[in-house]
Amino acid sequence: MRALLFIPILFITACGSSSEPGDAPPVVWPLSKSTTMDTLNDGYGPRELSGGYDFHRGLDMPAPTGTPIYAPLGGTVVRVEEALPGDSLERLGKFVIIAHDPHNGVDVHQMSFQHMNSFSVTLNQRVEKGQQIGTVGNSGVGINTEHLHMGYFIGNNDGLIKRLNSRNALRLLPYTHIDYGVSLTKSGSDLVLVLSQNPKSLDAVRIRLVPNDQTEVVLDFETREGMDVTDDDINPYGNILITPAPFDQNDTIFQNTITFQTLYAATTSAEIFITDAKGTVHPYTFSDL
Ligand SMILES: [Zn+2]
CATH class of the missing domain: 2.60.40 (Immunoglobulin-like)
Known part of the structure; x- marks a missing residue:
């Protein structure tokens, strides 16, 4: 990387705002089961990974194996699966996908919960907001740390992982x-x-x-x-x-x-x-x- 010129740097900030647009009751974070943001160790989008560039299509929440995972919003379980080595989704490990109820004008959306240790839901089961769906683990090829990866997708709720449909889950989750x-x-x-x-x-x-x-x-x-x-x-x-x-x-x-x-x-x-x-x-x- 070329050296930067040292020019006075201008910092400008805009007004803060807390944030749950619309009238629907807020969804909850999957580990705290509350509107308080779970601890994150990676956000959505560009991140540094092993010294290089990586585009992260989800949010990562570190937690010990066995920590309960709760549905952030009601919906239907459209996928419960363990992706094995050699599978195209091998990095996901044990995962659940929930097709969520419409929320604040978004009708077709789903969330994935990856690297799980255990499941407490079955395929096609109705789940309510705050209901436990399983526990945190570190399953998946190449996954070395215990954490929940949560993916959010707008435009499909059929359980398929469509890369270009992935969105920042902070669209849905409450935060400041x-x-x-x-x-x-x-x-x-x-x-x-x-x-x-x-x-x-x-x-x-x-x-x-x-x-x-x-x-x-x-x-x-x-x-x-x-x-x-x-x-x-x-x-x-x-x-x-x-x-x-x-x-x-x-x-x-x-x-x-x-x-x-x-x-x-x-x-x-x-x-x-x-x-x-x-x-x-x-x-x-x-x-x-
Ligand atoms: Zn992740």
Whole structure:
């Protein structure tokens, strides 16, 4: 990575807001069975994994084997399965998928609960919000740590894992948005965006860069606009390089550095718009780049 120019960094924050849009009673977190966010050691989207870049299609919650997992929302169990080594889903291990009831205008959606140790539901069973569905484990090929991986999918509820339907589960789960720390600096012909949250809430899903002299650029971790849709682990892609900082449950700051490369030697100002998982757009303006 090339050295950054040392330019004064402008931090701007937007108003915080707590967040459960609509009128429906809030869903609950799968480990606490409450509206208090479970401990996360990975959010949805770009993450550092084993020293490299990885696109994470879910939320990870560390917990000891045997910890109960509860349904965040009512629904029907559409899949209960143990994926064995050699299976295309071997990394999921023992998993459950629940087709959830409609919620706040979303009619077709489902959640997956992966790396489980045991099941307490059966196929086609109706489950209510807060009902235990099984326990945490570390099942799945290559899964070394005890944690629950929860995937969220909009657009299908048939139990299939459709990669491009995966969305940030914070769309559905209650949490408090934490103001972003945002800096934008110029390094040669690159624009370098550093996006952080302290404490972590990991809820940025869409970033829009509007430079004064170039076409706007969108990077969307859900629709994969600005990413390689055939393989969201490809990085860099186009002229965008994503560099996630290492993160685990002991870290308080979650940070991604996003480098918009090569086109910006003459850029003097830019706006950044960051959309959070509840759909709120947070604007930032940078001049004198
Ligand atoms: Zn995971």
